Amino acid sequence: MKQQELIPHLFRTEYSKITAVLCRRFGFEHIEVAEDIASETFLAAMESWAYKGLPENPVAWLYTVAKNKAATFVNRNSIFQEHVAKEVVGTAEEYMEIDLSEKNITDSQLQMLFVICNPIIPVESQIGLSLRILCGFGIDEIADAFLTNKETVNKRLYRAREKLRQERVKIELPDGKEIESRIQSVLLTLYLLFSEGYYSESTDSVIRKGLCLEAMRLTYLLLENRQTNLPAVNALLALMCFQASRFDARLNVNNDFVLYHDQDENLWNHELINRGILFLNKAAIGKVLSKYHIEAGIAYWHTVKNDSIEKWKHILQLFNQLLVLQYSPIAALNRTYAFSKIYGNQAAIAEAEKLNLTTNHFYFTLLGELYQSVDTDRAKENFDRALFLAKSVSDKKIIQDKIDKLISDCE
Amino acid sequence: MDEFILIFRHEDGGKVASPEQMQIWMKQTMDWIGGIAAQNKFVSGTGLPFDESNRVVWHNNVVTNGPFGDIKETIGGFVIVKAVSVEEAVEFAKGSPVLLGEGNSVEVRKIAKEEDHQ
Known part of the structure; x- marks a missing residue:
């Protein structure tokens, strides 16, 4: 890795470690001190490495500098000395022993x-x-x-x-x-x-993927500790694995969203799916059925590409349970979609119309889809309404594509 | 919005259903409840199994086994829903799979609010 790539990379991984260790040592009231020392450590790295080249072990270099900076700070800052050092960090010598072990x-x-x-x-x-x-x-x-x-x-x-x-x-x-x-x-x-x-x-798909990976890393952190390795945590990580498995299939070369049914399943990450199944099995102990268990179950069935009545029956039951546990408009809409797969569009339209989510563009998109095979005029009306309500460019594009397809199918 | 309790009354709770039949009922019930929950109108609910753990305590603390046999109807469970009117609650009740059984009924009752007690 080249130096200009290495520093941002190390910053991403090491800044948080140094901050966490220092903050735990100083107490949360001194979080800014911890953050400042971590930032200064990276400034020092950028200056020094530019002149002298990369040290043999950049991470160890950072830790040493951070420890020294922390010690200097304590020694120089008399206020910190009087108010914090004595009660929290003890003497300066003791303080030198900042523990940056794994x-x-x-x-x-x-x-x-x-x-x-x-x-x-x-x-x-x-x-x-x-x-x-x-x-x-x-x-x-x-x-x-x-x-x-x-x-x-x-x-x-x-x-x-x-x-x-x-x-x-x-x-x-x-x-x-x-x-x-x-x-x-x-x-x-x-x-x-x-x-x-x-x-x-x-x-920015790099940032978006980064958020997902960080969420997974922090969830995994919970699993590594015996006290926090709980069924719901395993369920959450299973859910994340199943969702993340489709990350590369969800965007096309133009960075547009690709809907689930149009995705190339060869782009699904099967290793992540298998990891997800493993975590889901570990989640299946104890008596608590969390919303993460249910959502992981739904996400699991979405990793099975083939449409079958059995698959949709499972999904419908899971959405029923999820809604009983906690209502959300998106779960209500997805439940209705699953309902249509089992009981047909006509019955699902009756279910959908009861939802009354008349400010939600997904609601009208769903109605549009359900009407497609029943009444194309109504389908068009609903898609138009959805297009009017949608705010983001990507949502508008997806709906416009549906309208165009509907019109071309009618011709 | 008021809360209503929908009480399932079974004509003959003593009848034993097969596990397969129970599973079908369970799914039908969950589809019905899911439809109410999808409207954000479901509050809570539970089934009351017709097994051995039933007693009736009478006046003078006389205890008898089960509510079955002596009385014709048995309560099989209940759900509590949110509804703007008793009519809306009745519409919910009409979808209950309990009503597939002849002689069964669903009783719809408004739940007293805090202010009703004052």
């Missing part, structure tokens, strides 16, 4: 995950802070992923850090009993982080 890095990152995914801050802030602190994403990359600007992201992250500081959140794993409830918000944040990447409107 085990301590993993433990620190896992604990930071629980600190950040705390329901006292809004869920968008949890995702943003995770990306910044645990994944080493730049502010501009986060802004791009959320389709917003840097100022908004900076403000959001600032408020979130302040809130966590005010609440004196401790950097530790919740104890045994508490883990089951606290892990819910961790899983939700990781689920949303993955979805942000998978369904993002961002045109």
